[in-house]
Amino acid sequence: MTESNDIxxxxxxxKSLKSVFCKPTETLLSLLRDGFGLTGSxxxxxxxxxxxxxxxxxxKPMRSCLTIAATCNGRDVVTVEGLLxxxxxxxMQQALVDSGGVQCGFCTPGVAIALTSLLRxxxxxxxxxxxxxxxxxxxxxxxxxxxxxxxxxxxxxxGS
Amino acid sequence: MxxxxxxxxxxxxxxxxxxxxxxxxxxxxxxxVPGMLYGAILGSPIASGRIKSIDLTEAKTVPGVVSxxxxxxxxxxxxxxxxxxxxxxxxGYVRFVGEPVAAVAAETKEAADLAAQLIIVDxxxxxxxxxxxxxxxxxxxxxxPGQDDYVRTSETPTNGNIFWSASILEGNPDAVxxxxxxxxxxxxxxxxxxxxxxxxxxxLAEPDxxxxxxxxxxxxxxxxxxxxxxxxxxxxxxxxxxVAPKIGGGFGGKNGVSVQPxxxxxxxxxxxxxxxxxxxxxxxxxxxxRHPTRIRMxxxxxxxxxxxxxxxxxxxxxxxxxxxxxxxxxxxxLCSRGPYNCPNISVKGHAVYTNKLKAGSFRGFGxxxxxxxxxxxxxxxxxxxxxxxxxxxxxxAMKAGDHWLGGQTVDSCAMTQCLDALDERLKEEVSALPxxxxxxxxxxxxxxxxxxxxxxGTSAFVNLRADGTVALQTGVVDIGQGSDxxxxxxxxxxxxxPLESIAYAAQDTDSSPYNWKTAASRITYTxxxxxxxxxxxxxxxxxxxxxxxxxxxxxxxxLDIGGTVRVVGADRKVSFREIAARAFNRVGGxxxxxHAFAFDxxxxxPKRAAMSNFAFDNLGVYVFGAVGVVVDVDTVTGKxxxxxxxxxxxxxxAINPQSVEGQVQGAVVQGVGYALLEELVWENGRxxxxxFMDYKIPDGMDAPSEITVMLIEEAPEATGPFGAKGIGxxxxxxxAPAIANAVFNATGARLTRIPMTSERVLNGIxxx
Numbered sequence: 001m002t003e004s005n006d007i008x009x010x011x012x013x014x015k016s017l018k019s020v021f022c023k024p025t026e027t028l029l030s031l032l033r034d035g036f037g038l039t040g041s042x043x044x045x046x047x048x049x050x051x052x053x054x055x056x057x058x059x060k061p062m063r064s065c066l067t068i069a070a071t072c073n074g075r076d077v078v079t080v081e082g083l084l085x086x087x088x089x090x091x092m093q094q095a096l097v098d099s100g101g102v103q104c105g106f107c108t109p110g111v112a113i114a115l116t117s118l119l120r121x122x123x124x125x126x127x128x129x130x131x132x133x134x135x136x137x138x139x140x141x142x143x144x145x146x147x148x149x150x151x152x153x154x155x156x157x158x159g160s
Numbered sequence: 161m162x163x164x165x166x167x168x169x170x171x172x173x174x175x176x177x178x179x180x181x182x183x184x185x186x187x188x189x190x191x192x193v194p195g196m197l198y199g200a201i202l203g204s205p206i207a208s209g210r211i212k213s214i215d216l217t218e219a220k221t222v223p224g225v226v227s228x229x230x231x232x233x234x235x236x237x238x239x240x241x242x243x244x245x246x247x248x249x250x251x252g253y254v255r256f257v258g259e260p261v262a263a264v265a266a267e268t269k270e271a272a273d274l275a276a277q278l279i280i281v282d283x284x285x286x287x288x289x290x291x292x293x294x295x296x297x298x299x300x301x302x303x304x305p306g307q308d309d310y311v312r313t314s315e316t317p318t319n320g321n322i323f324w325s326a327s328i329l330e331g332n333p334d335a336v337x338x339x340x341x342x343x344x345x346x347x348x349x350x351x352x353x354x355x356x357x358x359x360x361x362x363x364l365a366e367p368d369x370x371x372x373x374x375x376x377x378x379x380x381x382x383x384x385x386x387x388x389x390x391x392x393x394x395x396x397x398x399x400x401x402x403v404a405p406k407i408g409g410g411f412g413g414k415n416g417v418s419v420q421p422x423x424x425x426x427x428x429x430x431x432x433x434x435x436x437x438x439x440x441x442x443x444x445x446x447x448x449x450r451h452p453t454r455i456r457m458x459x460x461x462x463x464x465x466x467x468x469x470x471x472x473x474x475x476x477x478x479x480x481x482x483x484x485x486x487x488x489x490x491x492x493x494l495c496s497r498g499p500y501n502c503p504n505i506s507v508k509g510h511a512v513y514t515n516k517l518k519a520g521s522f523r524g525f526g527x528x529x530x531x532x533x534x535x536x537x538x539x540x541x542x543x544x545x546x547x548x549x550x551x552x553x554x555x556x557a558m559k560a561g562d563h564w565l566g567g568q569t570v571d572s573c574a575m576t577q578c579l580d581a582l583d584e585r586l587k588e589e590v591s592a593l594p595x596x597x598x599x600x601x602x603x604x605x606x607x608x609x610x611x612x613x614x615x616x617g618t619s620a621f622v623n624l625r626a627d628g629t630v631a632l633q634t635g636v637v638d639i640g641q642g643s644d645x646x647x648x649x650x651x652x653x654x655x656x657x658p659l660e661s662i663a664y665a666a667q668d669t670d671s672s673p674y675n676w677k678t679a680a681s682r683i684t685y686t687x688x689x690x691x692x693x694x695x696x697x698x699x700x701x702x703x704x705x706x707x708x709x710x711x712x713x714x715x716x717x718x719l720d721i722g723g724t725v726r727v728v729g730a731d732r733k734v735s736f737r738e739i740a741a742r743a744f745n746r747v748g749g750x751x752x753x754x755h756a757f758a759f760d761x762x763x764x765x766p767k768r769a770a771m772s773n774f775a776f777d778n779l780g781v782y783v784f785g786a787v788g789v790v791v792d793v794d795t796v797t798g799k800x801x802x803x804x805x806x807x808x809x810x811x812x813x814a815i816n817p818q819s820v821e822g823q824v825q826g827a828v829v830q831g832v833g834y835a836l837l838e839e840l841v842w843e844n845g846r847x848x849x850x851x852f853m854d855y856k857i858p859d860g861m862d863a864p865s866e867i868t869v870m871l872i873e874e875a876p877e878a879t880g881p882f883g884a885k886g887i888g889x890x891x892x893x894x895x896a897p898a899i900a901n902a903v904f905n906a907t908g909a910r911l912t913r914i915p916m917t918s919e920r921v922l923n924g925i926x927x928x
Contacts, residue, residue: 039190040183042408044358045440049852052358080183093181097173100818103826104640105180106358106408112181127865134860138852140356140409141640143825144860145867146818 009073014038014082022069029053029064032079040080040109044138051137054110055079061117080109083116092116095154096147103141111137115151124155166721167652167659168882171818175645175664176406176638185406188362188378189437196364197226197265199426199436200272201419202279203446204254204261207515207845208288208301211252214262215280222278224271227429230262234425235394242775243323243482244311245304248392248421254283255303255480256517257846258445265426265434288515290845292454292477295321295514303480303513316486316773323478324486324511326773328493328566331504333460333469340460340468344540348457348533349913350896352477352840353450353833355522356857359408361418361447362437365427373424374401380414380639381677386669392421393428397669400424404667410639411830412521415679416483418447444850448520449840451488452477455533457496461541465552467502474509474530479518485511486775488519491612492526494774495893497565498534499575499610499784500556505565515845521679523830523889527611528896532914535607535897539904549901550583553608553786560875564782566774567765572885574810574875575608575784581808581870582606582786589868590790593804600792600801603906607787607894613685613886614780616676619756620690622651622698626744628723628736629661630698635675636687637667641888642819643683649815650688650881654695655702655736656719673756681886682759682780684815688881690755698753705739705748761879781877783885784810787828787894789864791902798922800903802832807891808870813883821869824891829863831895837862839915 006021013036022031029046032038032055041064044050048066055064056078064079083090089097093112102108111134118125118133125133130151134144179185216228231251238244250261262279266272287301294300303321304310316324337343363377373395379385382402390397407414419436427434438446457472474492478485493509524531542549557575564570586604596602621633632651638644648662655661665672675687699719706725707714710732718728723736743751763778764771788806793799807824814820837856841848849855856862876883896914904910909924 033190034192037192038183039186042187042359043189043437044360044408045852047440047851047853050358050440080181084182089178089182096181097177100171100174100822102174102177102180103642103822104358104409105177105185105406106187106640108180109183112183131860131863131865136859138356138358138857138859139826140358140411140830140857141826142822143827143829143867144863145825146822148860 007070009070011072011074012076014078024070026069027065028067028069028072031069032064038079038081042106042109044106051110051114052107054113056113056117061114080112083112090116091157092119092154095150095157099146099150099153101142101147101150107137107139111139111147118151119155119158123159125151127152164721165653166656167649168815171816172645172649172659174642174819187359187406187408188364188376191364191376191405193366193433196433196435197267197430198269198272199423199434200264200276201260201422201436202262202276203258203442204250205257206254206283206285207257207290208286209254209283210286211250211254212282212284218280219264219275219278222266222271222275224267225264225275226267226432227265227426228262228275229425229429233429237392237394238310239391240482241484242313242486245307246481248425256515258517259480260422260446263422263426265430288845289321290515290842292475292512295512303515314773321513322510323482323513324489324773325509326490326493327508329506329770330565330768333471333504333506336469336504337460341463342541342544343458343460344537344544345458346912348455348536350453350529350532351838351915352452352519353522353838354444354840354855355411355413357409357411357413360438360440360443361414363420363423364433364435365423366433367427367431372399372401373427374403375420375424376403376405377420378407378414378418380410380637380679382637382667382669383635383674384677385417385420388417389421389424393425402669404637407637407639410678411523412525412679413448414639415521415677440852441850445517445847448483448518450522451519451526451529453529455529457533457537459537459541461545463545465545465547465555467500467556469504470497470502472496472507472533476509476511477514477519478511479514479516481518483518483520485519488521488526490775492530494565494779495527495530496534498531499558499608501558501562502556516842523827524892525889527893528834531609531893532896535894536900536912539901540910549606550579554579563768566771567768568762568779570782572812572875572877573782573784574872577872577874578784578786578808578810579608581872582788582806585806585868586788593790596792599796600794601906603791603793603902605789605898605900605902605905607898607901609785609787609890609894611681611783611890611893612780613681613783614759614761615680615682617758618675618687618690619673620687620694620754621673622694622753624698624702624736624740624751626740628740629663630655630657631663631665632691633665633672634687634691635667635672636683637678639678641678641823642816643687646684646815646819647687647691650691651695653882654692655699656721657723661723680780681888681890683886684884685781685880685886686759688884689879690757692881693755694753697755698751701751702736702739705743706734709734709739709742781879781885783890785890785894787898789898789902791899791906793903793906793921795907795925798918798925800836800916800921802864802899805864805867806870807867808872809887809890810875811871811873811887812875812877812880812885813873814871815882815884817871820871820887823887824869825867827891828867828895829858831892832863833858834914835896835899836915
């Protein structure tokens with residue numbers, strides 16, 4: 001059901017081109033979850049504070065709960081589902097699994113996005129850099145140690 | 161049998177972690193169904209008041225509104241596990257800001273939220289009490305003036321806003337204070353802490369045309385929620401099906417009901433599925449916190465450090481409704497001696513109503529508060545005695561065969577080994593750390609710790625499938641702690657199968673065997689026992705059938721890893737597949753196993769302890785540990801940074817070491833938040849910081865960069881699966897006192913109130 005003030009946008013979502021109408025106030029997170037059924041991005045606070053909704057917009061990690069969907073016209077959006085490579089977990093996602101960096105899993109999608117972005121910018125980050133990259137991502141289960149381990153392991157694997 | 165293990169002791173990756181890392185795992189709010197409505201809840205804007213009238217006229221005009229409910233639309237029932245003082249929606253009175261008053265179901269979330277805001281409630285403001293001081297003042301207004309009319313499980317005495325008091329006495333402290341060489345005494349204060357599970361509470365209720373309703377929700381027990389919905393809304397349990405989705409953390413905060421009964425009531429009223437997902441701020445204002453407490457404690461010892469006497473009085477600020485407070489208070493009291501022997505001890509405790517959100521279960525369950533006081537006192541004693549703090553603890557540490565406060569025998573105990581392991585690491589590693597930065601003072605602090613692992617009933621089913629693999633069922637909800645992996649590991653090891661051979665069913669009250677809750681650090685120990693015994697029962701049948709097939713005695717058989725039964729010392733064998741195929745179709749029928757039990761540990765011992773009004777009469781097996789921290793304190797600002805943590809745990813046996821480490825590290829950081837950052841703050845009855853902006857939990861930079869976990873497996877628990885005991889709560893228990901003791905070590909300031917914010921640390925330094 002579209003209304004007169006709905007805004008038509010086109011965006012690349014997880015490598016495929018989408019055309020969609022969105023409401024002027026609709027956030028990208030709502031569009032992803034309710035419009036496209038991509039529920040991997042989580043609504044942990046809806047205030048841009050927990051990081052669970054983080055997606056890549058034009059390659060940069062952004063809070064989808066603070067991003068108005070209509071501003072994504074013509075942009076490239078990648079969600080945690082879009083990190084999969086040929087239907088398999090990416091190196092970073094697999095490292096989170098293998099290192100024990102996934103517990104309840106609610107922060108994991110945002111963490112996976114943030115660390116994927118970090119490793120693209122800096123293929124060999126030290127632990128302090130990794131912790132800085134995680135500083136906008138709240139995790140209440142892990143104490144962050146094994147998430148940092150995972151980023152190190154992924155960097156090592158990608159470098160080998 | 162050889163020492164080779166097929167599944168236990170292996171750090172297998174969590175079985176659900178791939179779908180979580182890939183974004184495919186479904187949490188409650190990720191479900192949407194055709195025709196689904198969205199629910200919204202109107203919370204009370206005032207801390208205390210009488211509802212004079214509720215006007216729905218304007219709310220009903222919002223397009224898309226389908227149902228609006230108030231207490232008048234619901235059965236007139238009061239519910240609660242200990243005191244029946246709770247209602248689903250406020251009836252006549254409101255007692256805290258955020259208390260649900262009315263609920264709306266509408267076609268869109270926006271319409272539901274708007275309609276909830278347009279409900280006009282006419283309140284008569286009543287005086288409120290929003291702290292222990294206010295609630296305990298003479299002539300304080302009563303949160304529940306009618307409390308003596310409530311149905312209670314136990315006739316405990318009440319006094320004003322105190323709704324539960326309990327006491328325990330061992331020996332005679334009053335007679336021995338004079339014989340103590342040193343005595344320390346202080347009053348400690350701990351804050352309300354928010355669970356801050358990353359997933360806000362949510363429920364989706366789907367009615368069907370046959371009158372049944374299916375509920376997918378954020379909960380630590382499908383069975384408890386089923387029972388509670390039944391109780392609140394007067395629906396037979398047979399008509400309520402609760403299913404567990406993935407749960408985004410709980411820490412005790414999802415132990416009780418949140419929005420499930422309201423979602424069910426709306427779904428029944430509208431005849432359509434209804435989903436309610438709380439916003440973060442509503443979750444913080446409406447649900448539960450850790451109990452804020454005040455604890456007065458006094459401890460006396462001999463010159464050589466031997467503990468002689470302790471006296472403690474605990475006040476737990478329970479908020480507006482009883483919830484689990486009697487149990488939290490009782491447990492906190494039972495932890496007031498900690499993992500040490502002390503022959504003379506008196507503990508009194510009180511749970512107090514205030515006009516704030518409920519305080520309920522939270523990782524540690526009253527123990528972190530009691531241990532903050534206890535371990536701060538031990539540190540102060542060590543200073544007075546000029547004794548090494550670890551040595552003081554070692555001198556008084558409990559050993560196997562000793563008695564817990566209350567008189568129960570402790571069968572497995574590696575307290576001394578934990579202290580030894582910590583001591584060794586601290587001696588080797590503290591001096592090797594890079595020095596504190598200019599202007600910062602470094603301190604080292606330690607704490608002993610202990611907890612339980614157990615309680616209540618559970619059960620498990622297993623069945624052997626035609627190809628020799630196994631299907632396992634329990635009623636345990638994995639809230640992120642890892643039981644979906646650990647319980648299958650226990651099943652696999654009992655049959656010497658690899659983990660991959662075990663299928664594990666999602667939890668559903670229609671089909672899963674009963675389990676109480678994912679709580680009390682009980683799952684690995686309690687549910688693990690049920691899984692192991694059910695699997696042993698199945699293994700016996702497998703061996704009997706194999707003996708029949710191999711024409712030998714069952715006693716001559718052994719299991720090879722991978723699903724083969726072999727005659728010891730011979731090359732004659734038969735596979736699980738062959739055994740299963742034969743059983744299914746010809747001999748004996750399908751091979752299954754089941755086990756059910758309720759925790760059967762020792763009861764309190766009235767010959768050792770005089771106890772009154774405790775909320776339970778036994779506790780689980782005991783776990784022990786020791787934690788050490790290095791902190792740096794900026795003496796100009798008071799800012800305190802935890803540089804490194806060592807956490808040693810009497811685990812009995814680690815079923816999945818990587819998973820245990822993750823639990824310990826997570827609990828340690830939750831403890832760092834409790835010690836340094838986290839405090840719910842109320843002003844005029846309103847929570848002033850209901851968001852992650854104003855309520856800070858540790859992020860990746862606040863958390864210590866190194867947390868060394870030491871798993872001490874020297875005291876396996878004889879009754880536990882493969883010797884295992886639980887670890888969920890213990891690692892948070894000693895963190896705050898260890899940090900406080902380290903701050904004292906760094907600065908000479910003894911902080912008795914947490915969180916130790918920069919301001920409080922600086923004030924402590926300045927007042928030296």
